[in-house]
Amino acid sequence: MTSTPKQSSSPTHPPDRGPDRGAVDGPSELTDGWPAACAGARLHVVTGKGGTGKTTVAGALALSLASNGRRVLLIEVEERQGIARLFDLPPLPYSETRIAVAPDGGEVRALAVDVEAALLEYFQLFYNLGVAGRALKRMGAVEFATTLAPGLRDVLLTGKAKETVTRSGADSRRIYDAVVMDAPPTGRIVTFLNVTVAMSDLAHRGPIRNQADGVAALLHSPSTAVHLVTQLEEMPVTETLEAIADLRSAGLPVGSVVVNAVTDPLLPANDIDAAAGGELNLAVLATAVAGAGLQVDDGAVGSLIRLAVEHAERVTKEYELEAQLAHAGVPMLNLPRLVDGVDLGGLYDLSGMLTDQGVGLDRESE
Numbered sequence: 403m404t405s406t407p408k409q410s411s412s413p414t415h416p417p418d419r420g421p422d423r424g425a426v427d428g429p430s431e432l433t434d435g436w437p438a439a440c441a442g443a444r445l446h447v448v449t450g451k452g453g454t455g456k457t458t459v460a461g462a463l464a465l466s467l468a469s470n471g472r473r474v475l476l477i478e479v480e481e482r483q484g485i486a487r488l489f490d491l492p493p494l495p496y497s498e499t500r501i502a503v504a505p506d507g508g509e510v511r512a513l514a515v516d517v518e519a520a521l522l523e524y525f526q527l528f529y530n531l532g533v534a535g536r537a538l539k540r541m542g543a544v545e546f547a548t549t550l551a552p553g554l555r556d557v558l559l560t561g562k563a564k565e566t567v568t569r570s571g572a573d574s575r576r577i578y579d580a581v582v583m584d585a586p587p588t589g590r591i592v593t594f595l596n597v598t599v600a601m602s603d604l605a606h607r608g609p610i611r612n613q614a615d616g617v618a619a620l621l622h623s624p625s626t627a628v629h630l631v632t633q634l635e636e637m638p639v640t641e642t643l644e645a646i647a648d649l650r651s652a653g654l655p656v657g658s659v660v661v662n663a664v665t666d667p668l669l670p671a672n673d674i675d676a677a678a679g680g681e682l683n684l685a686v687l688a689t690a691v692a693g694a695g696l697q698v699d700d701g702a703v704g705s706l707i708r709l710a711v712e713h714a715e716r717v718t719k720e721y722e723l724e725a726q727l728a729h730a731g732v733p734m735l736n737l738p739r740l741v742d743g744v745d746l747g748g749l750y751d752l753s754g755m756l757t758d759q760g761v762g763l764d765r766e767s768e
Contacts, residue, residue, distance in 0.1 A: 436760035437733045440657045443627035445567045445620065446582045448660075449591040449645070450631030451638045455662040457484040458744050458752070459631045459737070460584040461510075463660075465753035466761040468508035472579040475566050476501070476512045479559040480586060485512050490746055498566075505754075511578075515562050517555050556597040557614065564617045567625070579763055588630060588645040592652050595621050595628070627657030632727070634661060634720035639727060646730050659732050661724065663739040667717050669710065677714030682707050735759050 440446075446463060450456035460476065468474040475498060478485045483493045489501050494514040502510040569577045586594045598617040620626060628649055632642040642659060649656050667674060676682055727734060737755055740748045 435733055436658065436735065436756075436762070438764070439624060439655070440627045440629075440733070441762060441764040443625055443655075443657065444576070444578075444580055445563060445626045446580060446657065447585045447591075447595065447626065447628045448582060448631060449585045449588050449628065450660075450662075451589070451641045452587050454631045454633045454638050455737075455744075456587070456631045457488055457584050458749065459629075459660050459662055460582050461485065461488045461749055462737075462752040462756055463629070463761065464510045464580075464582040465502060465504050465750065466756040467580045467582065467763055468502075468504035468510050469757060469762065470506045470508060472504070472508045472763060473577070474504070474508070474510050475578045475581045476510055477563055477566065477581060477583045478512070478514045479563075479583060481514070481516070483514060484584065485514065488744070488749065505757075513562075513566070515559055517558055556594050557617070560595065560598055560617050560621065561613055564620050567620065585628075588641050591628070591645060592648045592654065595654055596652050622653050622655070624655060626655050628654055629657045629660055630732075631660045631662055633663045634665075634723045636723070639723045642727065643730055646732060656732055659727055659730070659734045660737060661727065661734055662737045664736050665713075665717055665720055666738055668713060673710075674714045674717055677707075677710045678718045680711065682710060735761070 446467070448456055448460040448463060450459070457478075464474045464476040476485055478494075485501070486492060486494045489512070491501060494501075494512055496514065496516040496519045498511045498513050500509055501512045504510060563581060563583055566578060567576075567581045571577055585591060596618075598614040598621070630642050630645055632638040646656055646659075669677065724734075735756060736759070737752050740752075742748070744752070
């Protein structure tokens with residue numbers, strides 16, 4: 403089943419953040435847009451604090467990367483069926499299923515990774531235990547193994563992602579131009595991505611060691627980019643900055659920060675400053691409202707002022723938090739808050755906004 407976009411009343415362009423957007427010391431090109439390193443990556447890992455729209459951004463990113471006739475795989479590893487809900491589809495099986503058509507003829511396929519199935523696949527691939535593996539499942543040994551060694555679960559998930567990234571067809575070309583992983587949240591992302599390093603230290607030889615080494619090499623290479631989704635609120639921004647530092651310490655490649663659900667400033671910059679500073683004048687505003695031909699009393703004008711102040715304070719706080727993110731030196735992309743929520747049409751709108759900000763693949767890397 404393949405999704406097609408619905409009509410959406412959402413904006414079709416990212417909001418203008420104003421002249422003070424993300425003010426930092428140094429050239430703005432260091433922190434804005436989609437860098438060449440991301441364009442050359444094949445595995446795009448999307449993480450973020452819960453509630454920031456991680457799965458939505460992963461879906462929009464997959465659609466953007468699939469434009470111009472490319473094929474992209476969107477992987478889910480948390481067994482939540484979030485991709486199915488996002489694309490308004492029934493629960494996804496453990497198979498690579500086409501779920502959407504991208505602009506200009508590309509396609510997005512999806513894979514909801516089932517840990518038990520991935521373990522049986524692993525047994526068959528490395529130990530030729532097809533029948534025996536199914537017997538182990540009936541005995542409950544698969545569940546026992548993943549419970550006894552929680553790290554094994556992450557090894558299987560990252561290993562499956564690596565297999566899809568490196569898989570080639572009969573013509574020796576890669577099956578997928580890019581793979582997008584809807585990954586665990588920021589609080590667990592470094593442990594998740596670095597588990598194969600620990601596993602390779604435990605297994606000194608054999609297929610487990612070889613598999614772990616191959617996955618670790620991919621995840622620490624320029625072929626991978628880890629993108630962090632945040633909203634401009636204190637806790638998500640703090641957690642994002644901590645995750646960036648932890649990823650860098652672990653030698654994992656940070657791609658970009660996607661600032662989601664950004665408030666669209668409804669007032670000019672000078673009026674934002676005046677409202678946030680409590681400098682709006684009731685009489686002046688009442689005169690302006692009357693000049694527009696509206697009949698309102700002072701109470702209604704006062705309510706307008708309070709709404710303007712709340713909006714200005716929100717936007718001003720977002721500017722401050724965005725500046726904190728910019729100081730991390732990671733390229734940033736902005737997506738607006740969709741008033742009506744994210745339906746399928748809104749998802750395609752967000753994808754178009756990412757494309758407008760330079761998101762895409764490097765033809766030379768294909």
